[in-house]
Amino acid sequence: MADPVTEEHPSHAPELCCECGQAHPLLDNHLYNFQDEVDDELICHICLQPLLQPMDTPCGHTYCFKCLENFMQEYSFCPMDRKKLSFQQCHKSSLLVRNLLDKLVVLCPFKAECQQSMQRCELEAHLQNRCPGFKKYKSELQRKKNSISRGKEDPPARGETNTPKDPEVPSGGSSLVAESSGAAVVSLGTAEPGLVNPAFEETEEELPQRTSLVAETTTIEIHREDPEEELGMRIVGGKDTPLGNIVVQEVLRDSVIAADGRIAPGDHILEVNGVNISSVTHCQAVSFLRHPGPVLHLLVLQEKGFSSRSSQQDPNSTNREVIHVTLVKRDRSEPLGIKLIRKTDEAGIFILDLLEGGLAAKNGKLSRNDRVLSINGQDLRQGTPEAAAQIIQTTESRVNFVILRQPGVQLGEPMEDGSTSNSSSSSSSSNGGSPVPHRRRPDHNHYRRKSNYQKDLPQGYVSHEKTVAIKKEPKESLGITIGGGRDNKNKLPIYVTSVQPIGCLFRDGRIKRGDVLLSINGIDLTHLNYYEAVSALKSNAASHSVTLKALEILCLNSPEPSLDIREQGFSWSPLWITWLGLPSYLHFCQDVVLSKGNLESWGFSIVGGFEESKGNQPFFIKTIVPGTPAFRDRKLKCGDEIVAVNGVPAIGMSNAELIPMLKEQRNRVTLTVVSWPGSLV
Numbered sequence: 001m002a003d004p005v006t007e008e009h010p011s012h013a014p015e016l017c018c019e020c021g022q023a024h025p026l027l028d029n030h031l032y033n034f035q036d037e038v039d040d041e042l043i044c045h046i047c048l049q050p051l052l053q054p055m056d057t058p059c060g061h062t063y064c065f066k067c068l069e070n071f072m073q074e075y076s077f078c079p080m081d082r083k084k085l086s087f088q089q090c091h092k093s094s095l096l097v098r099n100l101l102d103k104l105v106v107l108c109p110f111k112a113e114c115q116q117s118m119q120r121c122e123l124e125a126h127l128q129n130r131c132p133g134f135k136k137y138k139s140e141l142q143r144k145k146n147s148i149s150r151g152k153e154d155p156p157a158r159g160e161t162n163t164p165k166d167p168e169v170p171s172g173g174s175s176l177v178a179e180s181s182g183a184a185v186v187s188l189g190t191a192e193p194g195l196v197n198p199a200f201e202e203t204e205e206e207l208p209q210r211t212s213l214v215a216e217t218t219t220i221e222i223h224r225e226d227p228e229e230e231l232g233m234r235i236v237g238g239k240d241t242p243l244g245n246i247v248v249q250e251v252l253r254d255s256v257i258a259a260d261g262r263i264a265p266g267d268h269i270l271e272v273n274g275v276n277i278s279s280v281t282h283c284q285a286v287s288f289l290r291h292p293g294p295v296l297h298l299l300v301l302q303e304k305g306f307s308s309r310s311s312q313q314d315p316n317s318t319n320r321e322v323i324h325v326t327l328v329k330r331d332r333s334e335p336l337g338i339k340l341i342r343k344t345d346e347a348g349i350f351i352l353d354l355l356e357g358g359l360a361a362k363n364g365k366l367s368r369n370d371r372v373l374s375i376n377g378q379d380l381r382q383g384t385p386e387a388a389a390q391i392i393q394t395t396e397s398r399v400n401f402v403i404l405r406q407p408g409v410q411l412g413e414p415m416e417d418g419s420t421s422n423s424s425s426s427s428s429s430s431n432g433g434s435p436v437p438h439r440r441r442p443d444h445n446h447y448r449r450k451s452n453y454q455k456d457l458p459q460g461y462v463s464h465e466k467t468v469a470i471k472k473e474p475k476e477s478l479g480i481t482i483g484g485g486r487d488n489k490n491k492l493p494i495y496v497t498s499v500q501p502i503g504c505l506f507r508d509g510r511i512k513r514g515d516v517l518l519s520i521n522g523i524d525l526t527h528l529n530y531y532e533a534v535s536a537l538k539s540n541a542a543s544h545s546v547t548l549k550a551l552e553i554l555c556l557n558s559p560e561p562s563l564d565i566r567e568q569g570f571s572w573s574p575l576w577i578t579w580l581g582l583p584s585y586l587h588f589c590q591d592v593v594l595s596k597g598n599l600e601s602w603g604f605s606i607v608g609g610f611e612e613s614k615g616n617q618p619f620f621i622k623t624i625v626p627g628t629p630a631f632r633d634r635k636l637k638c639g640d641e642i643v644a645v646n647g648v649p650a651i652g653m654s655n656a657e658l659i660p661m662l663k664e665q666r667n668r669v670t671l672t673v674v675s676w677p678g679s680l681v
Contacts, residue, residue, distance in 0.1 A: 015141065019124045021109040021134055029066050035105040035117050042101060046071055046079055050120075051101055054093035059083045062093055110134055125664045129657045215303040217270065220262050222296040231289065231296070232377075233257045234678030235269070236576050236639030238282030240460070242608035242617050245270075245301075246277055246285045247638045249576075249678035251377035253391075254398055258377030261324055261402030263300060265379065266624050266638055271299035282577045282679065289681035303625060322373070325365040325401040332396050336360045340372065340385040347627060348372065349380055349388055351403075370403040382627045446491045446588040449674065453643045454584035455651045459615060461581030462554045465518070468511055469547045472504040478541045479503010480511065483573055485530030490677050491588035492579075493517075494525050494533045496550075497572045504546075511550060514574050516586065518549040526586060553581040576639065579676035580618070589643055592636055592671045596629040602662065602669065603628020604636060609655040618642075619650050619658060621673075637675060644672035 016023050020030035029052050038050045046067035053065035061080045063071075071079055072087040092098070102121035108114040110133020118126055127134040222231065232255020237243035248267045257263050270278045272288040273296065280288070327336055337358015340349050349372040354361040372380050375391045376399065392399055457463060479500040484492035494517045505511045517525050517533070521540045525533050540546060555577055594602060605623040610616050619642040624630050642650050645661055646669060653661075662669065 016137060018127065021127050027066065029064055032120060033107040033109055035107055038104060050104060054097055054101065055090045056093050057085055057090050108133065125661045128660045215301055217299060217301050220298045220300055222256060222260055222298065224256055224294055227292045227294045229256060231255065231257050231681050233263065234680055235285065235289065236678045238285055239279050240281045241577065243620050243622055243639065244607065247622065249637050249639050253376045253395065255377065259326065259400045261374050261377060261400055264374060266303060268301040269298055270301055273297050282575065286575060286679050286681055303623060321405050323403050323405055325403065327359055327363055327399045329359065329397050329399065334359065336392060336399065338366070340388055342385055347382055349383055349385055366401065366403065367405065370405050373402045373404055376400050382631060446590045449584050449587040449589050449643065453589070453649050453651065453672065455616065457581055457583065458617060460556050462556060463581055463583055464552045464554065465549065466510060466552060467547065467549050468508065469545065470504055470508050471545050474542060474544060477503045478537060478546070479506050482517065482533060485533055486527060486588070487529035490675050493586050494528065495574060511548065512552065513572065514578065516551040516553070518551055520548050521546060553578055555581055573680065575679045576676055587674045589672050589674055592633065592673055593668065594629045594633055594671065595668050600629060603630035606642060606658065609653055609658060616652055636673065639678055640673045640675045642671055642673055646670050
């Protein structure tokens with residue numbers, strides 16, 4: 001197969017395909033230079049090339065998707081055995097076959113500049129991000145296009161027409177598109193590199209399904225009986241981080257925010273008591289949200305998911321009302337007496353029935369056909385009955401429901417066999433346990449950040465390692481309390497939560513709250529869980545001399561806000577931005593595998609990456625869109641750092657380089673992430 005010519009391209013020559021780097025008609029298959037001879041079993045008998053998007057026929061033959069589709073437009077039989085056939089009878093080949101084909105080794109078509117070989121599925125990302133030959137070709141092509149355009153009388157400053165404008169946030173609860181979130185500040189159709197995120201990807205295949213991400217601003221009034229009580233949510237972001245906005249990472253169960261039920265993870269907090277916090281530092285936002293008072297007014301941007309091109313406004317959406325219901329269990333095992341189902345024609349969870357004599361029936365505020373939006377602050381708009389039952393079963397006492405009610409509509413009566421007269425795909429009950437045994441998710445494997453994933457500290461951070469050797473009386477206490485431990489869900493290192501005035505470390509003065517403890521008397525503490533660390537500290541504190549190695553993290557641009565009484569004592573933990581300054585060798589990573597269909601996007605947006613003015617910045621997940629693979633998986637959180645994609649380190653990449661790599665992954669992607677707990681407010 002001829003190599004692409006990169007030196008000169010006559011004006012009539014077709015442009016090269018950005019996926020395979022070869023010239024071919026738009027509707028034809030991609031062309032590849034395979035390194036080795038391909039087995040006949042993997043050859044399409046229409047184009048006589050290795051299969052692309054293989055399709056199996058009922059009679060047992062396999063062809064390329066495009067080859068078979070084009071053939072079936074003219075004929076109604078199988079090309080091999082001429083048996084009667086329609087395209088609708090065919091289906092995608094098994095994942096095993098598709099993976100074998102994707103792993104076939106191909107040569108880069110730009111042999112003059114690039115002699116690399118790679119798996120076929122990796123070629124597009126190679127061309128877009130790493131191939132010097134394709135980069136040279138694109139530059140030459142752009143130069144020729146510019147020279148042609150200069151000969152025409154185009155309006156001036158044409159290249160500026162797609163420049164995104166800063167989003168404007170209305171003061172009311174009107175519907176907004178994705179521009180309002182700040183994570184994607186351009187329309188979905190724009191091709192400007194670095195600005196289109198995987199959450200908002202729109203391909204030609206997807207055009208009939210959706211147009212844009214819909215978001216709404218809502219004013220929420222939070223009431224507290226105790227003005228000093230914590231709100232009970234964790235936040236990330238701030239203008240001193242790539243995230244920019246202040247984003248809710250987590251809502252704690254049995255908290256003020258959970259009881260209210262209207263704020264969910266992923267919401268952007270724009271105002272607190274009339275003060276705009278959309279462009280303040282992380283520490284300033286923490287101070288505003290920790291401000292005591294009986295009433296708190298929040299302006300919140302909430303993303304609702306993708307809108308459909310063809311869908312009209314739901315005629316039943318009017319007259320619906322959001323209702324808050326709290327049920328109080330006497331103990332964790334007490335059943336609520338609710339049967340939940342999921343419909344096939346509408347997303348979410350619905351109440352099928354309230355069991356007579358049960359807690360919910362006695363309360364009288366829940367009704368059949370109510371849609372459950374959240375329980376204890378956990379967003380269930382796209383959830384399952386099993387997930388809802390798990391939340392209910394693990395709650396000690398107060399179960400806070402937020403439900404959507406449409407007056408006058410009831411579900412049909414249950415059949416005798418336990419199924420329902422409407423079509424439901426799954427059901428669950430809160431009677432102490434789900435009818436189907438609930439499988440606990442295994443603990444996800446975490447591992448130390450690999451050497452090729454490590455990075456320098458971001459700008460504005462300094463970490464200082466110190467060795468503290470002190471002499472002490474045998475019975476004298478160290479006088480510190482600690483937090484963290486590798487058994488923590490975020491796999492935190494051991495850190496100091498307080499230095500008590502009764503111990504030798506307070507007298508010495510060099511160990512401070514927030515310091516990360518690395519070792520005591522030569523015993524490594526960085527891999528221990530909380531109880532192992534407590535035991536190690538206690539046993540070594542009996543010595544006459546103690547040598548502690550610790551790490552102090554300084555955030556130069558964001559000094560910690562003034563501390564109030566709620567931050568003192570054992571419950572104290574470092575702010576989220578503090579963890580961003582922790583050296584890479586103390587990070588613990590986990591791999592999150594996402595799968596999606598051909599017509600879906602991954603459902604998350606990213607910010608960060610290399611910029612000339614700011615240097616290397618971490619990549620963070622900013623938005624997770626309801627109803628998408630990233631949302632359903634529930635392992636990713638806003639504020640997670642993306643370390644690698646399919647094992648390729650993200651360090652040093654720009655936004656414009658990482659996004660095409662994510663989009664190139666068709667149905668499955670492995671994200672290596674580091675997750676830090678947001679600041680508690």
